[in-house]
Amino acid sequence: MGQTEMQMxxxxxxxxxSILELNRSADxxxxxxxxxxHIARGEVVVVDGNFxxxxxEIDSRAARIRSLG
Numbered sequence: 001m002g003q004t005e006m007q008m009x010x011x012x013x014x015x016x017x018s019i020l021e022l023n024r025s026a027d028x029x030x031x032x033x034x035x036x037x038h039i040a041r042g043e044v045v046v047v048d049g050n051f052x053x054x055x056x057e058i059d060s061r062a063a064r065i066r067s068l069g
Contacts, residue, residue, distance in 0.1 A: 037067040
């Protein structure tokens with residue numbers, strides 16, 4: 001969903017409830033990876049109070065097979 005960098009001292013100061021800002025906006029597309037290989041794109045949605053992944057684009061079957069090889 002994103003990433004961030006911090007110094008070890010900052011990491012050690014984290015407590016429950018701390019918030020880490022990530023390098024992506026909340027509505028940015030999300031990539032679905034399987035074993036580190038790109039399979040699909042989508043978006044994060046909320047379903048019954050839980051986060052879910054809605055697939056909006058799936059790589060072609062040939063591209064998926066190539067990426068796994």
